[in-house]
Amino acid sequence: xxxxxxxxxxxxxxxxxxxxxRTNKPADQFYVRVEPGALLEVMRFLRDDERTKFEQLIDxxxxxxxxxxxxxxxxxxxxxxxxxxxxxRLWIKCFVNDPKPTVPSVTSIWKSADWxxxxxxDMFGVVFEGxxxxxxxxxxxxxxxxxxxxxYPLRGKGERExxxxxxxxxx
Amino acid sequence: MGNDDLxxxxxxxxxxxxxxxxVNWARKNSLWPMPFxxxxxxxxxxxxxxxxxxxxxxxxxxxxxxxRQSDLLIxxxxxxxxxxxxLQRIYLQMAEPKWVISMGACASTGGVFDTYAxxxxxxxxxxxxxxxxxxxxxxxxxxxxxxxxxxLVEKEGIRxxxxxxxxxxxxxxPTYQLTMPTxxx
Numbered sequence: 001x002x003x004x005x006x007x008x009x010x011x012x013x014x015x016x017x018x019x020x021x022r023t024n025k026p027a028d029q030f031y032v033r034v035e036p037g038a039l040l041e042v043m044r045f046l047r048d049d050e051r052t053k054f055e056q057l058i059d060x061x062x063x064x065x066x067x068x069x070x071x072x073x074x075x076x077x078x079x080x081x082x083x084x085x086x087x088x089r090l091w092i093k094c095f096v097n098d099p100k101p102t103v104p105s106v107t108s109i110w111k112s113a114d115w116x117x118x119x120x121x122d123m124f125g126v127v128f129e130g131x132x133x134x135x136x137x138x139x140x141x142x143x144x145x146x147x148x149x150x151x152y153p154l155r156g157k158g159e160r161e162x163x164x165x166x167x168x169x170x171x
Numbered sequence: 172m173g174n175d176d177l178x179x180x181x182x183x184x185x186x187x188x189x190x191x192x193x194v195n196w197a198r199k200n201s202l203w204p205m206p207f208x209x210x211x212x213x214x215x216x217x218x219x220x221x222x223x224x225x226x227x228x229x230x231x232x233x234x235x236x237x238x239r240q241s242d243l244l245i246x247x248x249x250x251x252x253x254x255x256x257x258l259q260r261i262y263l264q265m266a267e268p269k270w271v272i273s274m275g276a277c278a279s280t281g282g283v284f285d286t287y288a289x290x291x292x293x294x295x296x297x298x299x300x301x302x303x304x305x306x307x308x309x310x311x312x313x314x315x316x317x318x319x320x321x322x323l324v325e326k327e328g329i330r331x332x333x334x335x336x337x338x339x340x341x342x343x344x345p346t347y348q349l350t351m352p353t354x355x356x
Contacts, residue, residue: 139253139288140252140253145287147287147288152287153287154285154286154287155285155286155287156286156287156288157287159252159287160252160287160288160289160290160291161291161295163252163255163290163295163296164259164296165295165296166259166262166263166296166297166298167298168298168332168333169332169333170263
């Protein structure tokens with residue numbers, strides 16, 4: 001996998017990093033860090049090349065690294081890929097920052113990314129360029145905040161009280 | 172003729188009965204609930220309708236999924252803000268007179284879901300008549316709530332909601348008595 005990637009993109013200095021660091025046994029799941037600008041090219045290669053053949057985008061999510069020790073970037077968009085042909089998995093991470101975190105949309109490569117990207121946009125405010133229909137998917141349309149960001153309070157900022165009231169006399 | 176006497180007597184009985192009891196008697200024994208069940212309380216509501224607890228004994232087994240045919244809104248379970256307009260529309264579409272039961276901790280106060288997306292008690296946005304405590308309330312508790320609504324109907328009659336006072340203004344006391352074994356026993 002990695003050899004194929006490195007031979008294709010020699011300038012990017014791609015390397016496998018362990019997804020979860022365990023002390024008692026070696027890692028068996030790895031991620032590759034990709035810059036947002038090269039994301040589409042790398043993803044399309046990973047899907048189409050015979051050596052990798054990642055037909056399926058299992059999951060697309062995001063991590064907020066605010067107050068995380070030794071974190072250089074604020075948001076990490078995580079792509080979880082599965083190859084049914086070769087039975088191997090790979091994670092791709094793509095780091096973006098405020099004020100306008102923007103990642104190219106992979107809906108042109110995997111159709112399943114549509115709702116996942118809408119969810120990440122809804123919860124973290126990461127904008128996916130080229131998404132056909134980037135709307136909020138879980139919260140309501142008038143909602144303005146991004147609730148899964150670490151600096152958003154659990155009880156919200158008064159959104160849950162801001163609603164028209166029906167009295168007995170209205171009915 | 173004897174027949175005429177009999178008929179007259181029966182009519183008189185009927186008229187007297189309704190004069191004493193009023194239409195409220197019929198109405199309170201045929202409350203048709205509109206189940207607005209969003210979570211675990213909904214399962215408890217189903218159990219209340221099932222054979223063991225059998226809410227049909229109170230004439231309230233006719234669960235109507237159309238607000239036009241129901242007069243008792245049972246709000247069972249947590250309500251997200253996104254769900255609130257739906258609940259309000261259902262309430263507004265119900266025909267007068269109508270009553271509302273807020274069933275369980277989440278519908279009444281938000282319960283354990285003290286988050287940005289959950290309504291902290293539907294009574295913030297809807298007029299609620301009876302609160303049923305519990306997480307989730309047992310079917311007996313819900314039946315107690317329905318009986319409280321029945322007392323309310325008996326007391327207040329069929330005036331429209333706008334003229335009714337808000338709720339019962341008192342806490343429903345349990346109708347059973349717990350007995351503790353004494354030292355002598």
